[in-house]
Every structure is written in C-alpha cells, then in structure tokens.
C-alpha cells in the first residue's frame with residue numbers, strides 16, 4: 001500500500017506503527033451550522049481510506065473529533081467562538097447548538113454511508129486532557145505568556161514550516177495577526193486564551209480562566225486515543241498551513257517526536273472557479289440534494305470518480321451522471337437475479353480483483369478502481385454470469401454504495417406482488433384460510449415468499 005504523504009511530498013510505502021493495525025485521526029466538523037457537501041468530500045475520503053484498509057485486512061481504529069469550542073470566527077485569537085455565534089443567531093445555548101448540528105452531521109453522514117468512527121470525541125469533554133498537554137508544552141519551553149493568554153513559540157521549532165512547505169514570503173503573507181507586539185513570531189498562536197469576559201464557555205486553568213485555542217484539541221485527543229505515535233492524520237488541504245502545521249508543532253513540543261507518520265489531505269469540491277465554502281456563499285447540503293431529487297449516494301459515487309488529491313468540480317450534470325452510474329451498477333444486480341454462477345473460466349474475475357486491489361493500494365486511486373468496476377459490469381452482463389455481481393458486492397465494501405441493500409431491498413418488489421400480499425392479509429383477517437393459502441401460492445409462483453411477523457407481512461425473494 002502506498003499513500004501520498006504531505007510531509008514528504010511523495011507517495012510513501014505504508015508501514016503501520018503496529019503490524020496489522022491502522023490508527024487514523026480525522027479532523028471533524030465544527031458543529032455550529034449544517035455541514036455542506038464540500039465538507040463531506042473530506043469525510044467520504046476518510047471513510048474510503050478506512051474501508052480500503054479494512055478491505056486489505058487491517059484492523060482500523062478511526063478517531064474523529066467534534067469541535068464544539070475554541071474555533072473562532074477570526075484567526076487573531078480574539079474573535080467570537082463559532083458555537084457562541086451560532087447560539088446568538090438561534091437564541092439557544094452553545095451546547096444546544098453543538099448537539100443539534102452534531103446530530104444533523106451524523107444523519108447526513110449516514111445517508112452518505114459514512115461509517116461512524118469507532119471513537120467520536122467532543123472538545124468540551126476533553127478540557128483536562130488539553131490542559132495536561134499544554135502543561136507539557138510549557139514545561140518543555142515552547143510557550144510564553146502575553147495579555148491574550150499562553151502563546152506557542154513557533155521560533156523554538158525549526159521544522160515548523162515543513163508540513164506547509166511555505167517559503168518566507170508566503171509565511172509573511174500568511175501571518176495571521178496583523179501586528180501584535182507581544183508576540184515573538186507572526187506565526188505564534190494561542191494555546192490557551194484568557195481575559196475574554198464575553199465568552200460564554202470558560203474553564204479554570206493554570207493560566208487563568210479561559211478556553212483552549214482551536215489547534216490543541218486535535219493534538220490532545222489524537223494522542224489520548226491513538227498514542228504518541230500513530231499512522232495517519234486526515235483533513236482538507238485548507239488545514240495544512242495553519243491547523244495541521246500547529247498541531248504538528250504542539251505534538252513535537254509535548255512529546256519530542258513526530259507523532260503522525262502520514263499526513264493525508266483531500267482537495268476541495270469546486271463550484272465553478274471557487275471552492276465550495278460557507279464564506280464563499282455557494283454551499284449545497286445533503287438535504288438540498290435530496291430535495292432536488294438526487295440520492296445522497298449519487299454524491300458519494302461522484303466523489304469516487306475523482307482522485308482525492310484532485311479538485312472535484314461539482315455540477316448538476318456531473319451529479320446526474322453519477323446518479324446514472326449508480327443505477328448502472330445496481331442494474332447488474334437486477335439482471336443477475338436470473339443468472340447462474342457459471343463454472344470454469346475464472347481468469348477474468350481474478351484479473352478484475354487484482355486490478356481493483358492494485359488501484360486502491362496505489363494511494364487510493366478510486367477513479368482507476370471505478371474503471372475496473374465498469375469493465376467487470378460490462379463483462380458480467382455479456383457473459384450473464386452471476387459471479388460478476390458477487391464480486392461487485394465484494395468491491396462495494398470499499399465503494400460504500402450500498403449496492404446489496406438497494407438491489408435486494410424492498411423497493412424492488414413488484415407492485416403486483418405487494419398487492420397480492422395485501423390481499424392475503426385481508427383474507428387472513430377475514431379468516432378465509434383457503435383464499436389466504438391460494439394467494440400465498442400465487443406469490444410464491446412470482447418468486448417471493450411471504451412471512452408473517454409481529455409488524456405485519458414481509459416479502460423475501462424465494
């Protein structure tokens with residue numbers, strides 16, 4: 001398995017810290033508003049990564065945080081907390097806002113068949129872990145105090161710029177704070193912020209009452225749940241120059257080591273020339289996709305058609321194409337219901353399996369994997385061999401398109417068979433057993449078995 005590592009700027013051979021296991025940390029949502037499909041591209045990517053490792057036989061431990069404090073509306077450590085801005089907007093408490101949008105996030109994630117990470121951790125529930133990590137950073141000499149609070153001294157970490165590969169000019173341009181004479185370096189950032197009486201969420205700390213900077217939560221929770229050396233950290237490319245650069249600096253300052261082995265970043269979802277983003281004002285949500293008549297899984301399919309490191313252009317035409325593609329894959333399953341598993345000639349199936357695996361092992365080359373999928377579908381239809389469908393279902397462990405459920409599921413039970421089942425139910429209620437039995441036989445002749453459950457009748461393919 002090869003993965004592109006932002007730190008080394010090349011595809012590296014994946015070597016896990018612990019044999020047979022993969023530990024992945026994903027920067028989760030800031031839960032102050034609905035996540036849009038541009039956000040979800042990052043989570044589909046992280047989910048696909050997890051699925052690929054599971055497919056290859058690794059045991060995966062996936063951790064994702066929920067940011068419910070500390071992410072400010074501006075980058076100068078003096079802005080309003082996004083959660084508190086959300087609370088003000090909606091006349092609710094920050095906690096109510098956090099729980100509401102967290103729930104909305106997971107409802108959308110579920111529609112996209114994104115597996116819930118084994119560990120989902122909220123920032124507000126890990127304040128003591130953050131304080132403990134900040135203490136270590138301070139004890140190692142990487143922090144100083146100003147009137148804002150406790151500040152990380154990036155000048156103490158000569159390797160600070162490596163992840164972002166920013167040259168000196170970009171560093172100056174990217175300096176987040178206009179002029180703060182108290183800071184030693186323009187890139188220095190707050191670990192703990194004090195003296196902000198208007199903030200609602202505050203905790204006691206060795207540096208005074210206040211709240212954590214945004215970056216410390218990810219260092220604290222990733223180390224807590226995955227250890228001081230773990231395999232993969234994911235996120236959008238927008239996180240590279242500040243959030244992940246600062247996380248890496250904190251990790252080093254606290255532990256003296258490179259905590260993350262592979263940094264993996266996905267490119268943006270583009271809408272025309274611009275990235276999809278809340279500040280760009282061009283966002284589209286999962287609910288909006290559904291309202292326009294598209295399945296959320298069509299968006300997942302669309303994500304699979306572009307390499308995760310390439311920008312993905314979102315258009316309604318592209319989404320329609322993905323929706324058609326999804327139908328095409330399901331069609332193989334519908335066709336295969338009347339086919340047999342042919343004997344002999346396994347070469348074409350083995351080749352498909354090998355090529356699929358090669359593609360996903362090559363830094364998650366899903367567009368290539370989808371090409372293999374489609375040649376399998378064409379070949380399966382040509383040969384009318386049920387084994388093609390079985391192999392496609394195996395690939396779907398990576399694709400996550402719920403192909404099995406949608407084909408075997410209830411929606412494709414013919415309406416006439418449902419009507420017969422209803423009729424039989426009425427006959428049973430009327431205690432007309434002869435008629436009920438005849439209807440059961442009629443249903444069976446159409447290829448379905450009817451079962452009676454506490455909830456009512458249920459149809460299964462015979």
Ligand SMILES: [Zn+2]
Nearest residue numbers: 027028218243
């Ligand atoms: Zn993060």
